Amino acid sequence: MPVLADLAPSRQADVLTALAAVETADAPVAESHLRGLLDPALRTVVAGCLAEAGRVLLKVGGGWLSGYDDQIRERFAAEGLGVLPEDDRAVLTLVLIHCVAIPRAKGRLRGDSWLNAEPMPRAELSKSQIPENRIRASLQRLRDAGILGYGERRSIRPGPQFLRLTPAVSEALWQNLILLAQPDGVLADVIRRHRASDDAGARDAQSDGPTTTTFREPTDEEQA
Amino acid sequence: MSTGQSSETPLALARMRVAGSSPLTGDRRTMSALEAAAEGAGRRLVDVTTEDSTTLEVALGWVEGSEPVAGGDSGVVRVDPPGETVLTFAAALRACWLDASEHPFPGAAAGVDTVLEARAILGTLSGSDGNDGRSAEFHRKGALRRLRAAGYLSGTETTVRLGPRVATWSEGQVEVLRAVYEQFPVASDTGTATDADSEAEPDEDTAAPDEPFDLEVEVD
Numbered sequence: 353m354p355v356l357a358d359l360a361p362s363r364q365a366d367v368l369t370a371l372a373a374v375e376t377a378d379a380p381v382a383e384s385h386l387r388g389l390l391d392p393a394l395r396t397v398v399a400g401c402l403a404e405a406g407r408v409l410l411k412v413g414g415g416w417l418s419g420y421d422d423q424i425r426e427r428f429a430a431e432g433l434g435v436l437p438e439d440d441r442a443v444l445t446l447v448l449i450h451c452v453a454i455p456r457a458k459g460r461l462r463g464d465s466w467l468n469a470e471p472m473p474r475a476e477l478s479k480s481q482i483p484e485n486r487i488r489a490s491l492q493r494l495r496d497a498g499i500l501g502y503g504e505r506r507s508i509r510p511g512p513q514f515l516r517l518t519p520a521v522s523e524a525l526w527q528n529l530i531l532l533a534q535p536d537g538v539l540a541d542v543i544r545r546h547r548a549s550d551d552a553g554a555r556d557a558q559s560d561g562p563t564t565t566t567f568r569e570p571t572d573e574e575q576a
Numbered sequence: 577m578s579t580g581q582s583s584e585t586p587l588a589l590a591r592m593r594v595a596g597s598s599p600l601t602g603d604r605r606t607m608s609a610l611e612a613a614a615e616g617a618g619r620r621l622v623d624v625t626t627e628d629s630t631t632l633e634v635a636l637g638w639v640e641g642s643e644p645v646a647g648g649d650s651g652v653v654r655v656d657p658p659g660e661t662v663l664t665f666a667a668a669l670r671a672c673w674l675d676a677s678e679h680p681f682p683g684a685a686a687g688v689d690t691v692l693e694a695r696a697i698l699g700t701l702s703g704s705d706g707n708d709g710r711s712a713e714f715h716r717k718g719a720l721r722r723l724r725a726a727g728y729l730s731g732t733e734t735t736v737r738l739g740p741r742v743a744t745w746s747e748g749q750v751e752v753l754r755a756v757y758e759q760f761p762v763a764s765d766t767g768t769a770t771d772a773d774s775e776a777e778p779d780e781d782t783a784a785p786d787e788p789f790d791l792e793v794e795v796d
Contacts, residue, residue, distance in 0.1 A: 356618055368642035371618045376644040377652045385651025404617035405636070406590025423583075424590045434594045496722050498655065512655065 354393070356401055363394060370398045370416075375407070378498065378512040380415025389416050412515050413465060419516040436499075439482060443490040445532065446480055447472055447500060451509050453529045466514035466522070471503025585613035592636050596727035597624045597740040600632040610634065618642070624743035626682045626730075637744035659701050664719035667694035668729055669753075670760035672738045679750055681743040686736045692716055693763035 356364055370388025373381045383389035388398055395416075399409040406424040410417050420428075428434050436444065451469035455461040461468055477487050491508070494500040501511035517525065527543045534540055588610060592598045600607060607621075614621040614636060622637040638644065646654040671686035671694055695716055720736065723729040727741040 356616065365642065368618050368639055372638060372642055372644040373650070373652045376646070376654065378655045379653040381651050385649070401616070401618040404586055404589065404613055405593070405619065406586035407593075420590060421586070424587055427587065428591070428594055433591070492718070492722075493725070496725065501655075 353400065354397055356397055359394075359397065366391075367394055367397050367401065370394070371401055374398070374402075374409065374416050374418040377417060380413040380417050380515060382415045408518060410516065410518065413467075417515050419518050419521075422518055422520050425518075425521065437490075437493075439486050439490045440494055440499075442480075442482055443477065443487060444494060444499065445529075446477060447508055447510065448525075448529060449533060450476055453533055457533075463526070466510045466517070467512075469509050471507035471509045473507050477508070585609060589613055589617060589619070589636060592634065597633045597635040597743075599629075600634050607632075607634075620744075620746075622740075622744045624681070624740040626737070633740065635740045635744050638746060640746045640748060643746055643749055658719075660715050661719045661722055663698050663701070664691070664695050664716050665723055665728060667691050667698070667761050667763075668720065668723065668736050669738065669742070670694060670757075670762055672736060673757075676754050676757040679745070679747070680753075681738050681745070683738045683742075685731065688717070688720065688734050688736055690763045690765055691720070691736050693765075694761040697761040697763075 356367055359367065366386070366388040368388075370381075370386045373386055374389075381389065383395075388394045395409070402409055402418055403421070406421050407418045408421050410419050425434075448466075450472040452461065452466060455470045456463050461470065477491075478484060480487070482490075491500065495502070495511070498511045498513045501509050503509040527547075530537070531540050531543060588598065600610070611621045617636075618639060620637040620639050622635050624633045624635045625631075626633075644652070646652040668686070668691045669680060671691045672683035673680035674684050692713060696712075700712055720729065724731065724739065727739045729736055730739040731737040
């Protein structure tokens with residue numbers, strides 16, 4: 353597999369341009385714009401460069417972006433690196449519940465992207481137990497970080513950073529919302545059982561990474 | 577992923593991205609290994625050590641000539657940073673960058689009051705509170721805090737210094753700003769290269785969030 357140094361200078365430039373694009377864009381980068389993404393061989397080199405820095409190439413929303421490698425992310429989270437402060441986690445959870453979880457549960461949204469979300473009025477957050485000044489500070493930090501974005505009339509919605517979640521993280525986040533919002537439901541039960549067996553399997557096999565299972569609503573047969 | 581690849585250097589490089597910079601502990605071999613890894617990742621290892629650092633600090637920069645671009649037909653869309661953030665940064669940058677012939681980093685320390693005075697020269701943004709001086713100052717101090725969190729500035733509530741993100745600017749990016757150096761706002765008590773004050777207070781260690789609002793300097 354070719355690496356960056358093996359390429360001719362002009363192809364190296366194509367790869368580096370694509371690298372800078374996927375690492376810094378706020379929206380998926382369409383491959384039609386960049387040879388480094390359009391050409392599969394060059395795209396493989398881009399992915400290789402990202403891997404050298406603990407990053408991965410993500411196909412998202414009709415284009416490409418980068419994200420953290422799952423194992424590296426887990427390692428950092430265990431160290432507390434890159435973990436949001438508690439207030440920010442609370443505000444973000446409330447936003448995701450209002451903007452994504454509830455509309456999806458009511459069938460108003462497809463579950464294809466975190467950015468496919470209903471904007472949440474600012475006043476809705478004031479109904480929570482978090483003091484106003486701390487909500488304000490959290491919102492500012494989350495918006496600055498691109499984790500939240502602005503909707504119409506200063507309403508709140510998930511921000512561009514959600515595009516950079518790997519499928520495993522996205523799935524885990526969705527599962528966490530289900531466990532939070534419907535802890536006694538059938539789906540929550542399935543999630544807990546799968547996580548328990550994943551943990552046991554990981555201990556037995558001493559595997560390196562998480563086991564990802566996609567969750568769906570149980571069929572009528574399974575529920576009976 | 578190539579076989580036999582150590583997981584240590586990807587972890588080290590990723591750590592620089594999350595934290596803005598990383599302390600470099602170890603010997604010359606560690607530095608060489610990281611430089612080689614950065615090269616393989618299409619990036620550049622940058623020394624962002626300041627006189628207040630207890631160890632060498634390194635960060636990831638872009639390869640000269642391949643700096644990020646956005647807008648136009650680049651295919652890259654980026655959210656514009658808030659206007660106040662940009663103007664406040666301009667004032668802070670000039671206050672710390674006393675010798676235009678040099679790279680701005682590490683530069684000099686500047687008092688927050690000096691930076692705010694320079695910022696005030698640019699006037700208020702349209703749509704913001706016009707005559708309420710306290711409100712403007714509140715927003716500008718907020719901008720300074722955000723710039724610190726993003727790694728463009730470091731320092732304390734009273735002192736401003738340039739942060740590791742500025743250290744990663746390539747010569748091409750610096751040249752873009754050098755061309756408009758005379759247009760930056762300057763407070764009356766800002767020094768020049770000949771009488772730069774090297775006193776500094778310890779940096780507040782703030783972790784930079786993952787790629788926040790972007791003040792990347794675009795090279796034509």
